[in-house]
Amino acid sequence: MSAGRNLDEGRLVAAAQRGDLDAFNELVLAYQDRVYNLAYRILGDPAAAEDATQEAFIAAYRHLSTFRGGSFLSWLMRTVANRCYDELRRHKRRPAVSWESFGEMDEEANPFLVNGHPTPEEAAQQAELARFLQAAIVALPPDQRIVLVLSDVEGMNYQEIADTVGIPVGTVKSRLARARARLRDLLQAQRELLPRAYRLEDED
């Protein structure tokens, strides 16, 4: 997990730990895209992801004294992942965005489609695929979803995920396998909605 841009992370963290808010805000600017992306992938809702991102930065600043060195970004990502996990558990009974409602999804709910990038055919196809995948990820049970996002979006290894979520490595392995298999089954079941270039064939 490397920094998004070149910055003297150690110096900024040390200054922030002494109460220098400007130094901390430099870290915010450097990492906010990563933090927001993680929150959005886990929660699947732009507004909830914004809240989680802001709260994670506030919590991180307030608990800077507990940071004992190592990668600040990893520590920050654990903070936001935990916050999202708590949020998912809090709203466990609230139905997630349904996979079936993908076709009717409000375009404004998808940041890919409103980020102002030019939209040639390929970019449009990728955006559609990303939208499709996000709907499928959000259709996963929360326990599987967070493990999948930490692994395949954030690139954490099994041990890092286990530390972040607070479960044994064996559970990470089985949840990740179930999440991937379920995602594959969803993509195969709805493959006519996928752009032709990305359709998964049924292996049976």
Added chain:
Amino acid sequence: MRIDMLGKNRARERVDEWLSAYIDGALSPREQARLEARLAQDAALRARLESLQRTVALVRGMPSVPAPRNFLLTPAMVRQTAPVARRLAPALTFATAISGLLCVILLVGNLIAAGPSRLGAAAPAPMAAYEETPQMLETGPTEAKKAPPASETALPEEGLLSRAATATEHPLRRCGPGARGRRLR
């Protein structure tokens, strides 16, 4: 039949677990060798692995979503607002101390009102305490029947009252055993 289905599902889950770990390079060398030997012979398993690999590749290839705004912190955002319990802590501590002190005074008052004979005596048997209560409460006829004759319980009560009469007037005297009986009436 149902057991067969469950067993089949479990077996599929185990295969997916192996394939998933294989994609991450998380199998032991021995497990990996075994799986690769099976893959070489089993076309359906190869297809299953390929579809899983494509799924993982699709997720890994998703573009990053940029932050829609800046999340810069202001001094007001990071100001610690103490929770209500913490803000009330000094008052609660004071109240606890006062109530503790009152308890001690009450206990001492009780012991003084009981006098030296009570202090020196062994703790009353539970039955004796039980017998004392109905009289103090002056309960109905059923309890009165169970209560021992007045002559048996009058003595300690008299002793208490006479000692209370001779004791120095104490503001907490009303909380003594006799007073408790009266208050409960």
